Amino acid sequence: MTNHTFSLGGDLTINRLGFGAMRLATGTFDGPTRAPETGVAVLRRAVELGVNHIDTAGFYGRGGVWANEQIRTALAPYPEDLVIATKVGPLLGADGMPSEQATPDRLRGLVEADLRALGLDRLDLVYLRVGGMTGPGGESIAERFEVLAGLREEGLIRHLGVSNVDAGQFAEARSVALVAAVQNQHADDMAMLAECEEAGIAYVPYFPLGGGGNPLDAERLGKVAARLGATTAQVQLASLLAFSPSLLAIPGTGSLDHLEENMAAGGLDLTAEDLAVLRG
Structure with missing residues (x-):
């Protein structure tokens, strides 16, 4: 039986199937903007369906349509149990892509901008x-993480996380302050995932349909999906949640129908036989 909740930072109980806001304003970073009212409707329905963990960032959006503003419009005043996670560091370049990085002195401004939005x-x-926009690069992150740790001491931040990091950067961050969550591209770094499990740290793949552990074979996914009367994407999300109690899923969408499909995955309880089939 999958444990459907996680204690984030030891004091925030969240449902492990959350919502990623990256696709609210645009389908892709360089794609056209979506109608803001559609995003508002998706957010409200997500909370109705049990989402209490929303992952966002100040750089999610373009052309005057921004995820953070949609979140505030849709959900403020916020439900007491709603946890909003955000990311700082990337800066939008001239092409509107988050391809640049903030220096330590700019991080306070980015945090304050998210608070306002x-x-x-x-x-x-x-x-x-x-x-x-690149993968983990190995550069030192201590100075930047120390800035965020200072803002946490000031009371502007409750918990800290790191995203798109390698093992050395993760260790460096943990030497500076408590880390409550890691958000990397996929759930395929078994050593880091095991370290997170041991320490009670959430591991959040930002492409959750990239799979948990070994990539899932399409034929095996189809076999389990047919047995359950589910879609392969639903089975893949359910498999992610079953793979480790520290894994959180944040599938994102700008579509109400797609949202309903994603959230239904939380109701799938995969059997040991199902998991054996999926893992081969």
């Missing part, structure tokens, strides 16, 4: 997102 006095979880 979301209408909050304190952010529940702030990730230091490293590396622009």
Whole structure:
């Protein structure tokens, strides 16, 4: 039986199937903007369906349509149990892509901008997102993480996380301050995932349909999906949740129908036989 909740930072109980806001304003970073009212409707329905963990960032959006503003419009005043996570570090370049990185002296301004946009006095979880549009690059993150740790001491941030990091950067961050969550591209770094499990740290793949552990074979996914009367995407999300109690899923969408499909995955309880089939 999958445990459907996680204690983030030891004091925030969240449902492990959350919502990623990246696709609210645009389908892709360089794609056309979506109608803001559609995003508002998706957010309200997500909360109705049990989402109490929303992952966002100040750089999610373009052309005057921004995810943080949609979140505030849709959900403020916020439900007491709603946890909003955001990311700081990337800066939008001239082409509108988050391809540049903020220096330490700019991080306070980014945190304060998220507070204003979301209408909050304190952010529940702030990730230091490293590396622009590239993968983990190995550069030192201590100075930047120390800035966020200072803002946490001031009361502007409740918990800290790191995103797009390698093992060395993760260790460096943990030497500076408590880390409540890691957000990397996929759930395929078994060593880091095991470290998170041991320490009670959430591991949040920002492409949750990238799979948990070994990539899932399409034929095996189809076999389990047919047995359950579910879609392969639903089975893949359910498999992610079953793979580790520290894994959180944040599938994102700008579509109400797609939202309903994603959230239904939380009701799938995969059997040991199902998991054996999926893992081969």
